[in-house]
Every structure is written in structure tokens, then in C-alpha cells.
Amino acid sequence: xxxxxxxxxxxxxxxxxxxxxxxxxxxxxxxxxxxxxxxxxxxxxxxxxxxxxxxxxxxxxxxxxxxxxxxxxxxxxxxxxxxxxxxxxxxxxxxxxxxxxxxxxxxxxxxxxxxxxxxxxxxxxxxxxxxxxxxxxxxxxxxxxxxxxxxxxxxxxxxxxxxxxxxxxxxxxxxxxxxxxxxxxxxxxxxxxxxxxxxxxxxxxxxxxxxxxxxxxxxxxxxxxxxxxxxxxxxxxxxxxxxxxxxxxxxxxxxxxxxxxxxxxxxxxxxxxxxxxxxxxxxxxxxxxxxxxxxxxxxxxxxxxxxxxxxxxxxxxxxxxxxxxxxxxxxxxxxx
Amino acid sequence: xxxxxxxxxxxxxxxxxxxxxxxxxxxxxxxxxxxxxxxxxxxxxxxxxxxxxxxxxxxxxxxxxxxxxxxxxxxxxxxxxxxxxxxxxxxxxxxxxxxxxxxxxxxxxxxxxxxxxxxxxxxxxxxxxxxxxxxxxxxxxxxxxxxxxxxxxxxxxxxxxxxxxxxxxxxxxxxxxxxxxxxxxxxxxxxxxxxxxxxxxxxxxxxxxxxxxxxxxxxxxxxxxxxxxxxxxxxxxxxxxxxxxxxxxxxxxxxxxxxxxxxxxxxxxxxxxxxxxxxxxxxxxxxxxxxxxxxxxxxxxxxxx
Numbered sequence: 001x002x003x004x005x006x007x008x009x010x011x012x013x014x015x016x017x018x019x020x021x022x023x024x025x026x027x028x029x030x031x032x033x034x035x036x037x038x039x040x041x042x043x044x045x046x047x048x049x050x051x052x053x054x055x056x057x058x059x060x061x062x063x064x065x066x067x068x069x070x071x072x073x074x075x076x077x078x079x080x081x082x083x084x085x086x087x088x089x090x091x092x093x094x095x096x097x098x099x100x101x102x103x104x105x106x107x108x109x110x111x112x113x114x115x116x117x118x119x120x121x122x123x124x125x126x127x128x129x130x131x132x133x134x135x136x137x138x139x140x141x142x143x144x145x146x147x148x149x150x151x152x153x154x155x156x157x158x159x160x161x162x163x164x165x166x167x168x169x170x171x172x173x174x175x176x177x178x179x180x181x182x183x184x185x186x187x188x189x190x191x192x193x194x195x196x197x198x199x200x201x202x203x204x205x206x207x208x209x210x211x212x213x214x215x216x217x218x219x220x221x222x223x224x225x226x227x228x229x230x231x232x233x234x235x236x237x238x239x240x241x242x243x244x245x246x247x248x249x250x251x252x253x254x255x256x257x258x259x260x261x262x263x264x265x266x267x268x269x270x271x272x273x274x275x276x277x278x279x280x281x282x283x284x285x286x287x288x289x290x291x292x293x294x295x296x297x298x299x300x301x302x303x304x305x306x307x308x309x310x311x312x313x314x315x316x317x318x319x320x321x322x323x324x325x326x327x328x329x330x331x332x333x334x335x336x
Numbered sequence: 337x338x339x340x341x342x343x344x345x346x347x348x349x350x351x352x353x354x355x356x357x358x359x360x361x362x363x364x365x366x367x368x369x370x371x372x373x374x375x376x377x378x379x380x381x382x383x384x385x386x387x388x389x390x391x392x393x394x395x396x397x398x399x400x401x402x403x404x405x406x407x408x409x410x411x412x413x414x415x416x417x418x419x420x421x422x423x424x425x426x427x428x429x430x431x432x433x434x435x436x437x438x439x440x441x442x443x444x445x446x447x448x449x450x451x452x453x454x455x456x457x458x459x460x461x462x463x464x465x466x467x468x469x470x471x472x473x474x475x476x477x478x479x480x481x482x483x484x485x486x487x488x489x490x491x492x493x494x495x496x497x498x499x500x501x502x503x504x505x506x507x508x509x510x511x512x513x514x515x516x517x518x519x520x521x522x523x524x525x526x527x528x529x530x531x532x533x534x535x536x537x538x539x540x541x542x543x544x545x546x547x548x549x550x551x552x553x554x555x556x557x558x559x560x561x562x563x564x565x566x567x568x569x570x571x572x573x574x575x576x577x578x579x580x581x582x583x584x585x586x587x588x589x590x591x592x593x594x595x596x597x598x599x600x601x602x603x604x605x606x607x608x609x610x611x612x613x614x615x616x617x618x619x620x621x622x623x624x625x626x627x628x629x630x631x632x633x634x635x636x637x638x639x640x641x
Contacts, residue, residue, distance in 0.1 A: 014476045014479075015476065015479045015480055015483060018476060018477060018479070018480030019480055019483060019484075022480060022484075026492065026496065029496055135371075138371075138621065138624055138625065138628070139617070139621060141624060142568065142572075142617060142620040142621040142624050143617060144572055144575055144576065144579075144592070144613055144616045144617060144620070146575075146576060146579045146592075146595065147579075147595060147609075147612070147613030147616065147617070148613075150595070150598060150599065150602055150609050150613070151609070151610065151613065153602050154602050154606050154609065154610075158602055158603050269482075269483075269484075269485045269486065270485070270486075272485040272488065273485035273486055273487035273488060274487075276485075276487055276488060276491070276580075277487070277576055277579070277580075280580065281599070291488065291491070292491070292580060295491055295492070295495045295582070296581065298495075303492060303495065307484070307488065307492055310484070310485065310488060311483045311484045314483050314484070314485065315483050318483070
């Protein structure tokens, strides 16, 4: 296991270097020189311009610039946001819990509904129920989620008045963040109704962000189950006279879950891309909306830093999924 | 014992060969999947609408009617019978805009799939064929591409190149091509060890011909399925970019761009919000249904023997 772990972590190094080159190259590929870009709307005197070029090191050779970028990066310094003058890393990690909370709840939602739906569809293969579940899953898979969010707002918020339209919690509640997770913080605050408010704010964004993973998980679970259900050991279990619930729920499901777990892990990228859209629609104060804002107001240090941090997160999550997978299935960790 | 040959019964293979027979076999499997056929019908319908937009659309997509702002669809009270699906905030006919919008979505799909397919298949063939350090280096580059969430990378590329439909298509094609690289590479590596490739090598077939003429046709199955998936993916991503203001720019009647300022109307004009999204959903769903059918028909493992 240790060798596998070491090998997997070693593989990350070239990827990480690639990611850092992409994010380093990004600002230098823009037309015009970086100082003028960072100055934005403000005008610069030629003297100040030259001074800034020197200060940021843009007059040095490009590889030297890259290594100093990498050096700062390894120390957690990704520059300062042009808009707020706050370090990019600090801004990112202040907003990140909101995105994690939303993503986690969305994945949970997708798993809780997706796996049972897929299992039942596989068990009742060819029935109306199977066709209904798979049809719905394909619709979910084809859904433009930004539009789906707007539809849900029209139905549940505007017409029925059941859920709030935007934000993470009602404006009447105010408390200092402890964990950054609103569901937990609202409970810790002890304010009456705070948790309920946070929960109600989470419902629609969760459904929107969870829709595509839900569809993917349901489809994957069904096909994995179908494969396993025709295996000999399942027939043996049935022949022994075990009740169907036990055969399906214990014997078959455990093996069928391996590819499903991989699928869930692969959804991380999709989830973060979806978070950009979901957070924009629901004004959810997470890193997705922050990136969009940074891009539209040409806050390049933020875009650059955000790009790197998000790719880093995806990389680390993929590593964790791989390790879990190796832990669950010895065949994986012994394969080179 | 000497006249075994005389006793041998000759069995003729009655299975037809050739392109036509292959096509009819493919159709037999494809048409078994009713959803796939339905998807195909809808997709052909969308193509026809796009081709004959000038004839079908009641109005020009940019034409504004100052006397008809935010008119609801015909079945609602206060509707203007001229505008079947209602009008938007500046008095443009939504149905006509949707009809013209189909041109953009199909165009996006075709261009993105073409670019990413050509790029990805070529790189995949080269890496799978030559292996070694070249392969390792290229695959690490692809890993880097795949570690960015697709939409985020597209957004940043568009921010770099400037927001426009062309740049959105380039960005989406670039982020989709690693999938073709991986698929082609895996398929090529599987084919390389087979006898027919060795036979071709022995008979002195050149490298280029070996790659493109001998091996590539045998890797087409998964690539066709991926092409269907990335066609619908391209439409969705382009619409998302348009929605975020980073794709086609107003007043282009691209479906995603039509939704860009839809948030303002969620409270008073549901049709402005609902119609473009419905068009996206129906088109994407039709293509995905076809994709499922293609996968079933092209993947021999899924066939019933």
C-alpha cells in the first residue's frame, strides 16, 4: 500500500507543475503587458510603469519569473486581488467552505436518491419503473442546470413562495463563522430558526447541483447491478434460499458499488463546474461565483490564483478517490 | 479413407458482407432502441428547422415590435396572436429567435466535434503508435487539461481570447479533445498487438498508412459514441458560456445567450425564461438518446448473441 501511495503521489508532481505553468502562463498570454493589465482602469505615468515592471520582476527572464512564481506559490502567496486588496489565498479559503458545503450536500443528495433508484431499476429490469427511472435520468443528464435553477426558482420561490431565492441564510441571522459550514454554524449559534433558514436556503441549490450527478449515479448503479446480478455467486446465494433483499442489498450491491464509487469520484470536476453556474444563479457566496466575478471584472491575480487552487483541489480529491479505491480493491494497488 | 474430400459437405456462409449489409445490421440494432429512434427523429427535425429557418420563422430574429413588449404565449390571457410563444422585453418574437437559434447550436456542435475529433484522434494515434517518452509527456499534458473543471477552463480561455462565439467554440473544443486522445490511444494500443496489424507491417505498409488506414477504422466504435456525447456536451457548455455572458453576444439568438438576462424576468415573464431552456433540453436529450442507441449498436459486448 505504501508503494502504491508513493507512486500515486509521485505522479502528481508533473501534473502539478503543468497546472502551475498553465496558471503562470495565463496572465502572460494576455495581450498587453501585465502591469497595465493589473492597473486596470487607472492610468500610470511612464516612470511609475517602469518602476512597477521592476518591482514585480517582469523585466527578468521568463524562466526566472516562473521560478519566483513557483517559490511564492509553495509559500501560499498567490498575489493580491485587484478589487479588494486582500491576498487571493485568503479570499479563496474564506469562500471555499460555502462551495464545499453545497457540493457535499449535493453529492449526498445524488447518492441517497441515485443508488436506490439504480438498484431498483436493475432489479425490475424492463418494467415501467425501470423505463421511468432511466428516462428521468437521461433527462437529468441532458439538463442545462442554469435553466433548471431558474425554473425551480419560478416554481418554488416565486409561485409557491416556499424557498428563498438567494444567499445562504436569512438576513436576520448573524453570527461569526466557526466552521464555515452554515448548517453547523447555525446550530452552534443557538439562534432560534437559524438552522431552518440555512436549510431552506440550501434546498434549491442542492437539487440543481445534484441533478447531473444523480442521473449519472443512477445510470451507473443500474448497469453495474445488472452485470453483477447475472454472476454465479449471486445465483448461488439465491439458490441457498437467501431472501432477495439480502441477495440484492448485500451480496450484489457491495460489488456493484466499486464502479459507482469511481463514478462519484469522477464527478468532482463536474461538480465544481456546476458550482460556478449554481452559485451564480442563487447568489451563493462561494468560489464559483467569485471566479465569475473576477473574470468579468478582469481581476487577473484572482483568476490566476483561483484557477490554480481549484485545479489543485480537483487533483487532491482525485488522489483521495484513487487511494480509497486501492484500499478497497487490492487488484488496483498491485497493478503498476 | 482416401476420399474424405468427397464426403465433405460444403457449407456456404449466407451472411451478407459489404458496406450496405453492415449498415443494415447497424440499423437493425439501432432501431431496436425506441428511444434512440425517437431521438433521431427529433434531431432530424431540429436540423430541418435550422436549414429552413428563413421559411419557417414567422419573423426576423432581430426584429423589434414596439407595441408588443413581454407578450405571453398564445394560450394565456393578454397574448398577441401574432406571437405564438410570446415576445421578450424588447418585443422580439421568441419562436422566431428559437428557430434561428437552432442554427447556432447545431453549428457549435458540428464545429466543436470536428476540431476536437481531428485533434484528439491524431494525437491519440501518434501516442498509441509510438509510445515511449513522447506518449508519457503528452499524456501528462492531457492530465493537466483534465484536472481543470471543463467549464472553468473554457471560461478562462474565453476571458483570455475575449468573449465571442468563435472563442467559446475553440475553448470547448480544446477542453474536449483529451477525451478523444485517451479513447483513441487505448483503442490503438489494443489493436497494435493483433495479427492483422502484424501482417500489414510485414507486408511493408508505411507508418502513416498503418495508422490511418489499417488501425483507425477499427477504433471507430467508441469514437462515434464519444462524438455524440461531446456534440450534446458542446451545446450545453456553449449555452452555459452564453448564459454567463462569455459566449455568443447579444443580440445573437443563441439559446444560452437568450437566457443571459432571464433572471430579471423570473417574477413577471416565465416564458422568456422557459422557452430557450426547453429548446436546449429537447435538443440535447435527443442527441443523448441517439448516443445511447449508438453505444448499444456499436458495442458488440452489449449485443445479445
